[in-house]
Amino acid sequence: MPDDIARWLTEHARPLESLIPGAPTDDLEPLGVTLRGVRVVGLGESTHGTSEFFRLKHRIVEFLVREEGFTTLAMEASESAARAVDAYVRHGVGDPARLVARLGFWTWRTQEMVDLVEWLRSHNRDLPEERRVRFAGVDPQRGADSVEAVTAFLHAYAPEREEDARALEILVHARPGSRPDPEQALRHRAKEVARHLAAHDDADDDVVEHARILVRAADLVTRSLDQSVGEESAFAVRDRAMADAVARLVDDDPTARVMVWAHNGHLAKGTYGDGVTALGSRLRDLYGDRYYALALLFGKGSFLARRGDDLQAPPVRHRIGTGTRSIEARLADALKGDYYIDLRHTAPWLHTPQAQRSFGANVPRFFYRFNTAPLVPAKDYDGIAFVARSTCSHLLPQAGE
Known part of the structure; x- marks a missing residue:
């Protein structure tokens, strides 16, 4: 198998x-040619803390914006906070470092x-509004x-909904599955508030x-965080919500x-964890x-x-060697350097569990x-885009949550 991979990569891999x-x-x-006719491209990462992936x-x-006409960058980031980043990249409103620091993670x-955000702003600066690249959280x-x-709107225009305003404040920091409720009372309350605002003459x-x-x-x-409930688990609902957000953009x-x-894991065309239908699987079904x-x-x-389950401690450096059993080890051993490969081929190793x-x-x-x-x-x-060596991404000051 390793020799088969090496021979295939020698013929098909494109050096970066x-x-x-x-x-x-x-x-x-070659990537641009591959993406002709594609409406949505997922740009993945096997860690959230690798500088080379970001760069x-x-x-x-x-490249995709300038040469291939892509119009929107959608991130696995707070849908709420990303609206302010979009205002910056399209109109120059706000401080980019502060806005990025508020993206939720x-x-x-x-x-x-x-x-990246500053480049998007630079690209957009002299373009007409209809050609400016958008930034969205999903x-x-x-x-x-x-x-x-x-809540500001409710205080000003619907003071009788003060109780609703207080109830919604938990959504500032609450995590998926942190308030499990089979009746979903908070969702029903939020939905009623949304209906009220949609019908209100003063709500923009x-x-x-x-x-x-x-x-x-x-x-x-x-x-619930219990993955055994399938499509109703917080994990499945999150990926479904992210797919719906991308679909609205498209x-x-x-x-x-x-x-x-x-x-x-989110961008894969199948499942992750205990059979959670991934965002990418839903996008493949749609497009x-x-x-x-x-x-x-x-x-x-x-x-x-x-480290571990600590959600407050600062992230720290983790090290790992090439190893011997993962696909990464096989790719590193078969071909040196950084490269891109298109997997839409019939080579046996591409269809073998790894x-x-x-x-x-x-x-x-x-x-x-x-x-x-x-x-x-x-x-x-x-x-797959394969990077031979990973180094730590560079945190902004006070980057802990």
Whole structure:
């Protein structure tokens, strides 16, 4: 099998000449050709704390915007907070570092993300409004901006709904599945508030959309974390909500082409965890071959993550070698350097079960090196960008949550 992989990669792999944003893009042309006709491309990552992933995806975003006409960057980030980032990249409103720091997760509070957002602003600056690239969040959790907008409106125009305003404040920080309720009373309350605002003469489109975000957030918060309930679990509902958010971006504009920035697990065309239907699976159902899932993997090095189940401690450096059993080990051994491969081929190894390394925002304290997930390369992804060495992303000051 390793010899078969090496022979196939020698013929089909496309070297990545640089991981640095702004570098010449001739090496990305094969990816551009592959994406002709694609409406949605998923840009994955096997860790949330690898600088090279951020920089390579920044470079790919530049290429797809400038050369291939992609119109929107959608992130696995707070749908609520991302609206302010969109105002910055399209109109220059606000401070980019502060706005990025409020995207809901420590993973995005990096200098690499600020660099990307500043590039989007620079690109948009002299363009007419209709050609400016948009920035969107697709994750309904962490709704601080939406809570602030909706409660301010209720205080000013519907003081009789003071109790509703207080109830919604829990959605500022509440996590998926943190308030399980089979009756979903909070969701019903948020839905009623959204109906009230939609019918109110003084409510503008912005505050109405913030109210709708809170309905989605309340739905997520009141679900169960028990994956045995299938499509009703908080995990499944989160990926479904993210897929719906991407679909709104695509379907509301026939010219839209969307880049989705998220973890490999979410962008895969199958399932993750205990059979959770991934965001990417739902996008494939919606758009068929017009959805392309590009996973990012690395050979060895270091990355940032929190230890264990601690949701408050700062992320720390974790190290890992190439190993011997994962697909990353096989890719590193078969071909040196950084490269991109399109997986839509019939080579046997692409359709053989393997293991991929997968690291989230938190990793097990002692056994993270053994964190793997099942993988059938051509079944789960359409392409892989392989980075030989990973180093830690660069946190902004006070990047803890």
